[in-house]
Amino acid sequence: YCRQGRDNLCSDRHMIGMDWPGAFAEYMAIPARSVVALPAGISLQHAAITEPAATVVHALRLTQRALQMPLAEANALVIGGGAIGLLTVLVLRAWGCRQITLAETNPLRAEAAERHTGCASINPIETPVEAASQQLVIDAVGAGPTRKLAVHAVKPGGVIMHIGLQDWDSEIDMRKITLSEITLLGTYTYTMEDFHLTLSMLEQGALGALGWVEQRALQQGANAFDDLESQRVSAAKILLIP
Known part of the structure; x- marks a missing residue:
């Protein structure tokens, strides 16, 4: 895998915060x-x-290979307005895609996403997504209901990119995926090539001013996690500053 440039799949790969302890240490x-x-x-x-x-960049580079049209010409549904979902909207926009809808049930995050990205947002519980209406669906949540929504929303011949990892097991309509010739892709983190490309995009300002990122003092970390868990903040990402 490493020789192929797919170092994200290396069996000896380690990630801080996953299989190595997280980085809330002084050194x-x-x-x-x-x-x-x-x-x-x-x-x-x-x-x-x-x-x-970089996780989003990697996922959308895989998506580009599978779509039967340029990414800029596709209409896309992004499920979930957290950091990955919001960054997905921003990277899609940076690469020319303009027909983007964000599905988000938290009204604070939905409003913030519209304000910072300019995309349309819907609450899929209140406003059902039209069946077979999207050429590309990105599930940035990865729960049973969002996987069901992704399969429901994708057009025949379309692509579902699955990034989120909220739930382990769920039923999925493999009959529709088969009969409608839908491409279902999974993605895992990023390669170093993706990482460097992403850093270059940030340097160039391709993802905008990042005003949706909230900063708090490190001492407020416990409250920040609690606010995120309880959905009391509009921020998709909170940075803790020592």
């Missing part, structure tokens, strides 16, 4: 090969968005 040691120099002029706060944004 930590990481391999030198994992250090990426920041371009001049990019702030640490903006650079911190590189990791989740």
Whole structure:
């Protein structure tokens, strides 16, 4: 996998916060090969968005290969207005896609997404998504209901990109996927090539001003997690600043 440039699938790959302890320590040691120099002029706060944004860049690069049309010409439904969903909208826009709808049930996040990205948003519980209406569906939640919504919404011959990992098991309509010739893609993190491409995009301002990212002091970390869990904030991402 590493020789193929698919280092995200390496069986000996380690990730801080997943199989290695998280980085809420004053100091930590990481391999030198994992250090990426920041371009001049990019702030640490903006650079911190590189990791989740690279996950989106990797997913959409895979999507481009599967779509039967240019990404810019597709109509897309993004399910979930968290950091991954919001970044998906921003990367889609940066790559020319203009027909984007965000499905988000939290009204605070939906309003913030519309304000910062200009995309239309709907609450899919209150406003059902039309069946077989989307050439591309990105599930940035990964729950049973969102997987069902993705299959419901995608057009015959369309693509579902599955990024979210909220639930482990759920039923999925494989009969529709088969008879409608739908491409269902899974994606896992990013390669170093994706990471460097994403950092370059952030340096160029391709993802906008990132005003939707909220910053709090590290001492407020516990409250930040609680606010995110309870859906009391509009921010899709909270950065904790030491």
